[in-house]
Amino acid sequence: MTAVPGPEAELSLPEARDLAIDASLPADGFPNVTAALAHLHIVQLDSISTLARAHQLTLTARIPHSTTTCIDQALYNRTEPVAFDYPAHALALVPLADWPLWAFRRRASRRRPQYPDQKTRATLFDRITAEGPLPLRRLRENTAAGAGWDWGPVKTAVEFLLWSGDLASSRRTGGQRLFDLAERCIPAEHLNDDLTDDECLTRLLTHAGTALGVATADDLADYIRIPTAIAVRLVPRTGLIPVRVQGWGPAWASKEALTSPPRRSRGPMFLGPFDNLIWHRPRVQRLFDFVQVFEAYKPAARRIHGYYVCPLLADGRLIGRADLARKDETLTILQAGFEPGAGPDTPTHFADACRSLAAATTRTRIELADSAAEPAITRRLRTTLALNGATPHGNR
The missing domain is CATH 3.40.630 (Aminopeptidase)
Structure with a gap:
């Protein structure tokens, strides 16, 4: 077991709060969607649109003078996509460059009993190869599968093929995800599973620490939805700095958070x-x-x-x-x-x-x-x- 080093800094609760806000919502914001995604690494998606889509609210809060409309234009109305959908922290937008870091989850998905059999995979791959990227409703045509929230056999197969990396989604039409062969929408320089599980997780925990500013191992684990015990084992390898926060117990902070004084110029x-x-x-x-x-x-x-x-x-x-x-x-x-x-x-x-x-x-x-x-x-x-x-x- 990796020894946990002693704290290098003591933080009051107000100081920890300031670090957390500044890490997640920098005072000057980000210039564009690409920069915001590169910092957060994960932006959650959700289908509810009573106010706006979840990712639109998250990104407009961080990109000054942006609107929900321009967010989706920046994501989807461009020649080359900037992100793919993946079950990172729930279903989320993930920068294309982070594809290698989720190899641990892709490998685990292929070992799960819900991973589609060879015949099902071949049927879906052949259709997508022939017709191009397709939404789920098209893939369900000529089947008895339900629609909407129903996890029928087609939806189950497609979602697990997304988890496993056989399929990927980086574009939308009419708000619906388009599913394509991963090799057709993930750039070749990123399309690999070369990193070991521990290498993937260590780098992802580092990203989580930067995005959170200051966090416990449980907070870091939740960011990428892994067991806390794994985060406890690997966080000493990340380069995050051990700190003590008033009332928290062991915690970790990014070097950037500790060396850059927080600024509160953002309005309510x-x-x-x-x-x-x-x-x-x-x-x-x-x-x-x-x-x-x-x-x-x-x-x-x-x-x-x-x-x-x-x-x-x-x-x-x-x-x-x-x-x-x-x-x-x-x-x-x-x-x-x-x-x-x-x-x-x-x-x-x-x-x-x-x-x-x-x-x-x-x-x-x-x-x-x-x-x-x-x-x-x-x-x-x-x-x-x-x-x-x-x-x-x-x-x-």
Whole structure:
């Protein structure tokens, strides 16, 4: 077993929080999608679009003056793709250059009982070879498979062939993934499984540490969805620096995070529920004393905060949350809440974050539901939204 070195730095909780925010959301942001992906290495995908797609919210939060439309143009409307879809942290966008690092998961996928048999593989490969990249609905034609969320035999086969690297997806049509032979969409210089499992994992844990800034072994493991015990074994090989964080126990920080003083020039913002900064709920609780929940898949009667809830980040804290949706040209606040002790500036921060999100999702109006919060908070928000130039409207 690799010996765990002693801590080289002591961090207070506020210092750790600043490092984490600055690592995930640098003050100056990133110039483009390629740069943001190269830093985060994983950007989660999700099919819910009530506000915007998950990857669009994550990337617009990090690329100044970007919109959800220009994000997808930068990803998919270009001659050469910049990323592929892969079950990294759930299904996610991964930079093309990282293909070799996921060889450990591709190998493991080929050993799983769900890996398609030779006949099934040959049938799918022959069709894609002949017809080119195809969406799942086309691959399901002439079969008894269901649609949508149904994991019938075709969907199961295609998803496992994506996991194993026999197929890859780097483009979309009408929002649907296009599945192609890996050798036709992954550049030849990246298309290999040469690295050992430990080499893959050590490099991925290093990337996770850079993206997180400061993290426990459990946080690093969650970033790439591996057992914590593996992260504990390998993290001493990564070059991440052992630190002690107030109330945490053993932790690790990137050299960049420790040597670059955090800067807080970013304004208030709503984080998408699949944002990298708030992926791991235990870490969010440790960093922000904030209980992050996602209730979209719960029955409506069991939801506390709403369907598509975005936490509000301002002044280095998570100070509130809102259930948000878009319809036509309007960004609608369906439900809003402030954290205890959020402070008197919270309504102003909330309004500023609404305006930024409306611009990012190309909405021209902001609407506040009459039942969004208790009457006193609703009145304050309605007033503040008006003062900040938004157009507040109640439900009609």
